[in-house]
Amino acid sequence: MFQLGDNEFFLFSGPCSLESKEQLESQLSELKTGLVRAGVYKLRTNSQSFQGIREDGVKIIKSLKEKYDFSFATEVVSEESAEILSPIADYFQVGTRNMYNYELLKYLNKFDKPIILKRGFSATLDEWIQAAKYIENSEQRVILCERGVRSFEKSYRNMLDLNAVAYLKSHTNYKVIVDPSHGTGRKELILPMAKAALACGADGIIVESHVNPEVALSDKEQALNHKELRFLISEIESLASFFDKKVVF
Ligand code: PEP
Ligand code: MN
Numbered sequence: 001m002f003q004l005g006d007n008e009f010f011l012f013s014g015p016c017s018l019e020s021k022e023q024l025e026s027q028l029s030e031l032k033t034g035l036v037r038a039g040v041y042k043l044r045t046n047s048q049s050f051q052g053i054r055e056d057g058v059k060i061i062k063s064l065k066e067k068y069d070f071s072f073a074t075e076v077v078s079e080e081s082a083e084i085l086s087p088i089a090d091y092f093q094v095g096t097r098n099m100y101n102y103e104l105l106k107y108l109n110k111f112d113k114p115i116i117l118k119r120g121f122s123a124t125l126d127e128w129i130q131a132a133k134y135i136e137n138s139e140q141r142v143i144l145c146e147r148g149v150r151s152f153e154k155s156y157r158n159m160l161d162l163n164a165v166a167y168l169k170s171h172t173n174y175k176v177i178v179d180p181s182h183g184t185g186r187k188e189l190i191l192p193m194a195k196a197a198l199a200c201g202a203d204g205i206i207v208e209s210h211v212n213p214e215v216a217l218s219d220k221e222q223a224l225n226h227k228e229l230r231f232l233i234s235e236i237e238s239l240a241s242f243f244d245k246k247v248v249f
Contacts, residue, residue: 004143004175009240010204011249012073012177013229014038016219017052021060026211028068030226031233033249036070037206040085041077042218043097050217054084061088073116073206079107086111096121096147096182105134116206118145118179125164129172143175144168145206148183157185157222160193162200169201176201181208181222190224191232195239204248207232 004010013031018024018038027033040057042050053060061072065088073091076082082092082104092115098104099120108115115135119128132142146165148158160183168176178197180190194205210216210223224232237247 004177004203005248007245008203009198009236009243009245009247010035010177011233011236011247012037012204012206013209013224013233013249015210015216016181016208016223017042017050017217018057018060018074019053019217021064023211024060024064025068027209027226028064028070031230034070035073035249037073037093037208039218040074041081043075043077043095044218054081058084058088076104076108079104082108082111086113089113091116091143093145094118099123099128099131102131102134105131109134109136114141114143116143116145116177118147119149119161119164121148121150121158123149125167129168129174132174139173143177143203145177145179146183146202147179156189158183160184162193162196165197165202166200175203177204177206178202179206181206181219185219185222187222187224187228190222191235194232194236198236198239198243198245205236 012035014037018040042052071090073093074089075093075095092113094117096118117132132138135142148160151159165176180193197205208223209229213220213223213225216223240247
């Protein structure tokens with residue numbers, strides 16, 4: 001799977017962090033999702049927090065790919081991680097903390113992969129687009145991901161800026177997806193904001209889920225369980241038909 005089609009709405013889902021083979025296999029077997037996200041390297045604010053299973057993740061994804069048909073999106077945090085993840089990643093994700101890492105962005109030009117470029121948490125749209133342009137052929141290869149910006153409001157983790165989606169869709173040719181998980185940090189806000197993302201013209205969403213959120217090693221407050229993810233998918237599918245879009249998940 002390379003780029004997003006015009007009449008499709010892409011729904012990536014999966015855990016914040018890949019923790020074990022069993023963890024991700026339960027999603028693949030129960031929900032049969034074909035667009036999967038999971039962090040193998042994690043950039044955490046606290047240096048003592050779980051930093052990802054790193055190299056061990058490569059073997060896990062390789063063996064799951066032998067059994068299940070899915071595309072895998074995962075975050076690159078450095079040039080070295082990009083090399084290690086390249087054999088298993090179908091999409092490279094550049095996280096909010098690295099949007100300004102221009103040397104990393106330049107380095108990613110050596111790989112022939114679409115890049116999900118998350119918005120820096122206080123980046124202007126202009127800074128974000130300029131960052132995207134470090135990728136050659138950027139309109140074809142970069143998928144911009146709105147994941148919320150820092151604001152004065154404390155009731156949720158970030159303020160999801162859906163203006164940005166509508167603006168970018170009317171002023172640029174980029175594909176734009178929305179991350180309502182990091183954009184809100186609260187489970188109960190994910191479905192409404194996922195629907196809003198579809199309604200305001202986004203090309204897709206990326207959502208965090210976990211087989212057992214209570215024991216997730218990162219971002220457990222915002223992880224949907226499988227039942228909730230299944231419900232989200234069905235709600236998005238029924239709304240998408242109104243916009244003549246097919247949901248790919
Ligand atoms: C993620 O998607 O796992 C992530 C860390 O997101 P962000 O970079 O937007 O915080
Ligand atoms: Mn996360």
